Amino acid sequence: MAKQTLAVSDYLHPDGTPRDGAPMGMLLSAHAACRGSATALVIGEQELSFSELDAATNRLARALAERGVKNGDTVMICMPNRVEFIQAFYAAWKLGAMPCPVSYRLVPGELAELEQLVQPRCVVGDGSVQFEASNALNVSDLSLDGISGDPLPPAIAEPGKIIASGGSTGRPKLTIDPIPSVWGPDKASTFRPAMITTLSAGPLYHTMPYNYCILPLAEGSKVVSMERFEPTEWLRLVEQHRPHSVILVPTMMSRIAKLPAGLTRAADLSSIEVLFHAAAMCPPDIKRWWIDRIGAEKILEVYGGTERIGSTMIRGDEWLAHPGSVGKPPPSDEIVIVSEDGSELPAGAIGEICFRRRGVGPGTRYRYIGSETRIRGELDSFGDMGWVDDNGYLYIADRRTDMVVVAGVNIFPAEIEAAIERHDGVLCCAVIGLPDEDLGNRLHAIVELAEGVAAPDDGFEFFAAQLQQIAPFKRPRSFEFTHERLRDDAGKVRRAALREARIGNG
Structure with a gap:
């Protein structure tokens, strides 16, 4: 194969900033060509220049191509933080494939379910977790010796990437970013x-x-x-x-x-x-x-999400004047607070936080695999509850009514509850977040036991088999047992009320 000639000016402005429309993979190669000895990436003890990072990424891209990865395919990436993670992301883009990073902390059943949803052409990992996919590449054992590190021809992934997370039903959810892998x-x-x-x-x-x-x-x-x-x-x-x-x-x-x-x-x-x-x-x-x-002016808090349906931002000095707020939206976004029946609520009233984003057409709107969107006409929502004050500043009342945020990680109770409810002695389970000084919240399981089943002394021992079915970071830190009904006649669990009662009780 002839060596690819790289015209840096096609991808970078004279000041070195990216040109709109430049393929992401080519931008890495362009920086390597014009300032290759500059440090690009430091992780742990490893430090790579732009030349070294780009060459290693090009080799990995060619190794993926040998395994059948081509334009339009999906590459799942699953490993702890290491240089190969970033190389795999860019290597996928260099082939016009969609990178899909997933958590290496998931248990085998969760990973298998994600694989079924993603249907990756190749899975790139480091051997720390096992996959069902036969076409898996272990970077810890991979030798790239003899593979060319020269730049590849331009390629664009469309959609640009896929981000995996747990859905509100407790099942895996994929958020597909429809915007191509070009700078913009x-x-x-x-x-x-x-x-x-x-x-x-x-x-x-x-x-x-x-x-x-x-x-x-x-x-x-x-x-x-x-x-x-x-x-x-x-x-x-x-x-x-x-x-x-x-x-x-x-x-x-x-x-x-x-x-x-x-x-x-x-x-x-x-x-x-x-x-x-x-x-x-x-x-x-x-x-x-x-x-x-x-300094207050250096601190920025942002409220938003992977889906880019809308956002707010507040600087530290603004926050001092509006403590507790997550800020105002940019001019392109409008916040609408709606009631359960969908009607718009006035300032100060708590409801679902919805965004109306101007200029968002069908081709630039995210979509889910494994979940339904909350799009209602021009409005979309992350499912969070909150209110705006008279000056238009947004305040969060609850981070997605059922979701618990532990150390910045979104955890949905349904999956945990389903696992615990598999125990023969359990009728119902409700998992809530209780305040934790270090983690923000800790997971607490309220368990309704079947008639005649005595409350165990040790919930962790009682549910040992069930807890093995969920990832360690999703396992409750404490248990509470009751014979009182947790669900009402409509089959609903009022988690907010359960949480409020326990916080009130200390």
């Missing part, structure tokens, strides 16, 4: 300039690290990703790499803030211009700690 306004951010240094602490299969690890590489930025979050190590990495932008979830912010005061005071955080946080509500005392530590 959907990928750019005013708060993440080109050619900076970013630091990400979260798992790469989430949307936030996508925005601060995958996308910055296309802008020529240096990306530092933690293998796993540890608060003292985070401080060390900030001092070593001097990031411009960092992303955290509130649990991480809390763990850093609660380190010994001498340690946090001594740490030099002066390089941080943007601390971006989302995924859960941040406790006010923790938010104020960070405002005092790095």
Whole structure:
């Protein structure tokens, strides 16, 4: 095969920023061609220049092509944070295939269900989890020696990517991003300039690290990703790499803030211009700690989702004037609070938070596999409850009425409840989140026992077989047993009322 000639000017402006419409895979190659020795990626002990990262990614893309991956296929990616995760993402794009990152923490049954939904041409992992797919590539055992690292021809994936998560029914859900894998306004951010240094602490299969690890590489930025979050190590990495932008979830912010005061005071955080946080509500005392530590104008909180149906943003200094708010929407979005019957509610009234996004046509709207959307005419919703004040600032009343956010991870109770209810002695189960100083919420299971079944002394032992059917991070931290009915005559479990009663009881 003839060596691919790369015209950098086709993909980058003279100042090195991406051109709209440039294929994502070619942007990595373009930065390698014009500033190849610059550091691109740091994860753990590994540090790769743009030239090294692009060449390794091109080799991996060719290895995927040898396994039959082609334009329009899907590549599932499942492994802990490591350089091969990002290489696999870009390798899929270089072939015009859709990357689909999934959590490596899922149990085999959950992974198998996702495989059935995704139908990947190839699964890329590191051997830490096993797949049913026969066409799986283990990067830990893979040798790319003898495979060319030269740039590949331009290719575009359309749709651009697939993000997997748990659905509101407790079953896996896939969110398909219809926007092709080319640079454009959907990928750019005013708060993440080109050619900076970013630091990400979260798992790469989430949307936030996508925005601060995958996308910055296309802008020529240096990306530092933690293998796993540890608060003292985070401080060390900030001092070593001097990031411009960092992303955290509130649990991480809390763990850093609660380190010994001498340690946090001594740490030099002066390089941080943007601390971006989302995924859960941040406790006010923790938010104020960070405002005092790095400055209110540097802290940005965002409310939104993978589906991009709408968003709000609030800066720290705004938050001080409107404590508890998640901000206002941009001019392209309008917030509408609706009641259960779909009628619009006035300021101050709690209802479902809906967005009306202007200029969103059928070709740019997400779609689900494994779940139904909440689209109603011009309105769409994440399913959260909240209200707006007289000034248009949004406040969250409940993060999706049934969902529990634990350490920034969305967990839906239905799957956990279904597993516990498989026990012969159980009639019904309701899983709720109770406040936790470290995690934000902890999972608590309220179990309705069958008549004649005595409450066990140890819920973990009682449900040992059932708990093995769900991932460890989804397992309840505590159990409560009752013979009172949990469901009403309509078959509904009022989880909000159950949670309120237990918080009120201490």
